[in-house]
Amino acid sequence: MSVQSISTGVASTIEEIQSLIGDRLSTALAVREHHGKDLSHHPLQAPDAVAFAESTEEVAAIVRICARNKTPIIAYGTGTSLEGHITAVQGGICVDVSNMNEILRVGQEDMDVTLQPGVTRKQLNEHLRDMGLFFPVDPGADASLGGMTATRASGTNAVRYGTMRENVLSMTVVMADGKIVRTARRSRKSSAGYDLTRLMVGSEGTLGIITEVTLRLYGIPEAISAAVCTFENLEGAVDTVIQTIQIGIPIARIELLDDVQMDAINKYSGLDYPAKSTLFLEFHGSDHSVKEQAEMVQDLASENGGGDFQFATSTEDRSKLWQARHDAAHSCNALRPGCVLWATDVCVPISRLAECIHETKKDLATASMPAPLVGHVGDGNFHLCFIIDPDKPEEMAEAQTLNGRLIDRALDMDGTCTGEHGVGLGKIAYMExxxxxxxxxxxxxxxxxxxxxxxxxxxxxxxx
Structure with missing residues (x-):
């Protein structure tokens, strides 16, 4: 679609910011288009200009200019969000923080790290590896940690290590008037006043721009083992997940992929897994505890119709397995090349997970488009990815209906309209x-x- 021209009244804001940062402010069409579209199905809406900031003080100066002129501001990290978070619905200035990508300090004794918002999760873990530490939260994309904080992101490890909500200790935020606020100290707990950190985690840039984040770190486990288990039916896989969580097995990852998703992964990644409901699992701990955890889950899986575990113990084999899982969204294109992908997610109490997935699959059985199901089901969170023919508007309308039914179902079960993608544009209608x-x-x-x-x-x- 075409990009709107520069909004009326923004010219003076652009001129002031240009005098501040020079050629790091761009009004080029290609740059604006790039910053007006994320990985979602939501249409491109470009900002009027893009400012490439390089420090907290610079972000604050840009925000003060925008505040004085009442110009909208949109923060941008890597552009990998899934609900239109970065679209400039009213034009304005996009503040790109990708150049703010320094790891400022690592507290090895305190097991924490302070970094700028443009640092990505892979960049951080590469930096930490030789210290014996890692940061566990791992959404599918190599997202910026500022963006992950702003969307309250999650990932495959959340069942063991929590989401960004549990792993952000403090941050520095530039508020809407340009004030620079540190939300908390580095101590692991505090009862001193309102919890500003939790307020900002998940605020999606609507309250301020994050310019530094302090995160909790973890020791790399002594032993790690991953496995794949195939089931004859979806119910058996889901029951295995629920029982694993309810009896307290401290599993690190337990991911569900339905038959449609497994078919897509095989085609995209050149793998040969059975196209059946499948669990991808990972166990962390000592050699003894990892072996014990795996045996307990294997017993549960067998009782629920699961096959033998296919183990991956080497780093290379585990990386290949989890790369296939992280490629799940991209693999959907292999089922229907040239189509538009609409990824959505919900989360329900674990006791309602089986019912929610069962009712959702019944809905999808009569759908005119494929919609693979995949989920971080250890905490009740799962995703659908509607694969929509752009030449068939009736498919987009059908996806909207199915998505609405999915969300209503989750809310009826005391769940949420989004477990980790965030609200952005796509879930506003369900917030009330x-x-x-x-x-x-x-x-x-x-x-x-x-x-x-x-x-x-x-x-x-x-x-x-």
Whole structure:
């Protein structure tokens, strides 16, 4: 689609920022287009200009200019979000923090790290490897850690290590008026005042721009073993997951992929797994505890119709297995080349997981398009990826209906409209039903911290 021309009234903002950072402000069409579209199905909406910031102080100066002129501001990391978080629905200035990519300090004794928001998860773990430490949160994309914080991201390790909510200790944020705020100290706990860190984790750039993050780190386990287990039916795989969690096996990863998703992975990655419901699993601990965990889950799987475990113990084999899992979204193109992908997710209490997946698969059985199912099911979170023919608008309409039914189903089960993708544009319509009067509290927070609604407007909640 065509990109809108530069918005009326933004010219003076652009001129002021250009005088501040020179040629690191771009109004080139290609640059604006690149920063107006993420990995989602939401259409391109470009900003009026892109400012490539290099420090907290520079971000603050840019924000102060935008605040004075009431110009919208959208933060940008790697552009890998899945609900239109970075689209410039009202134009404005995109602040790209990808050049702010330094790891500022590693506290080996405290097992924490402070870094700039443009550092990616893979970059961080490469830096930490020789120290015997790692950061576990791993969404499919090599996302920026600032973006992961802003969307409250999760990943395959969440069942053992938690999400970004549990792993962010503190951050530095530039607020809507240009003030620079540190949300907390590095101590592992505090009861001193409101929890500003948790307020900012998941705020999607609507309250401020994150310019530094302090994260919790973990020791690389003594032993790691991964396995794949195939099931004759989806119910057996889901029951194995639920039982594993309920009896307290400290599994590090337990991922569900349905038959459609396994077919896609085989075609995309050149693998030969059976095209059946499958669990990808990983165990962390000592040699003895890893062996014990694997045996316990193998027994549960066998009782539920699962086959023998195919183990991957070498680093190379494990990397190949988990790369195939992380490629799940990309692999959907192999089922239907040239189509549009619409990824959505929900999360429900683990006791309702089997019912929710069963009802969802019944819906998909009569759908005119494939929609592979994959999930971090150890914490009740799963995804669908609708593979839509762009020449058939009726398929987009059908996907909208199916997505709405999925979300309503999750909410009926006391779940959420999104477990980890975030709200962005795509889930705003469901926020009032999920939160009730809590929405009025969210609006009050937004109006207080961003009275002119310049911070990523049009995301998370409607201000009307």
């Amino acid at each position: 039903r999920e939160h009730g009067e809590g929405i009025s509290v969210m609006r009050a927070i937004k109006k207080t911290l961003d009275p002119d609604n310049i911070m990523n407007p049009g995301k998370i909640i409607s201000m009307n």
